[in-house]
């Protein structure tokens with residue numbers, strides 16, 4: 001049977017697309033990323049937080065962030081209502097009345113960058129203004145590289161990066177885990193100033209173990225809770241609260257270096273129910289499947305071009 005060149009080429013292209021389409025999302029996703037070797041982070045235990053907001057102040061002070069104004073002309077200062085271009089760390093209260101840390105009661109929640117293990121903001125940034133440190137995993141921002149496209153804002157599943165709309169030279173702002181303090185051997189300011197140990201700094205592996213230790217304890221049992229830095233010897237003895245049996249951030253979207261424990265459902269505290277695979281891994285996998293599907297037709301096409309050229313040269 002004689003096959004026309006045009007039909008053959010059509011078939012080659014179609015087989016490439018089929019190869020790409022054959023990949024299910026589960027096959028298409030790439031492997032999970034591992035924790036960097038010296039990953040550091042924060043364990044926030046909502047059951048220990050008293051809502052004093054000292055961590056908000058510590059964060060502003062060490063990062064030179066301005067206070068929020070109710071009205072700049074009146075020179076009246078106000079409490080931040082949410083994360084903003086001036087506020088990298090916010091503590092909020094869930095619930096209105098009743099017993100602390102019960103579904104109907106109240107609980108505090110502290111929000112800032114999660115320092116994702118597979119960060120969508122880093123993947124979305126076209127100029128690498130956001131990077132994940134390969135050693136300690138901290139996600140930092142380089143204002144000199146930033147072109148202000150705000151793709152990172154759209155990509156972040158936790159709605160963390162903010163943009164300085166009121167600045168003539170706007171930057172993206174977000175928690176960088178106080179990397180300037182880490183570089184000098186210090187720890188995150190919000191953990192250093194927290195009076196109860198609710199915000200605890202340390203190597204992520206140790207924080208994960210600490211979180212699981214707390215979840216395994218009976219409510220009401222006494223425990224020496226580490227304060228500020230899990231590697232220091234400072235402790236405070238408290239009764240263990242009733243925990244939701246889950247470490248938020250250990251697996252969500254491929255995991256993060258900021259972990260949460262709470263006495264109320266995490267969704268009530270604004271921490272969304274998320275899948276274990278990172279969106280970045282899924283997107284990379286689909287991209288890979290498409291390119292992989294194109295390799296076969298490109299090789300065949302290359303071969304065809306070679307044969308046709310050879311034939312034409314012989315004719316000449």
Ligand code: SF4
Pocket residue numbers: 113114115116119120121122139155156157158159160161174
């Ligand atoms: S929480 Fe958002 S800003 Fe922070 S590392 Fe993850 S994707 Fe980036």
Ligand code: SF4
Pocket residue numbers: 058059060063088089112174175176177178188189190191
């Ligand atoms: S780690 Fe530093 S920048 Fe991040 S919330 Fe805490 S004090 Fe603020």
Ligand code: SF4
Pocket residue numbers: 048049050051052053054055056091108110193194195196197198199
């Ligand atoms: S300093 Fe500690 S106890 Fe006070 S609001 Fe922040 S996390 Fe909660």
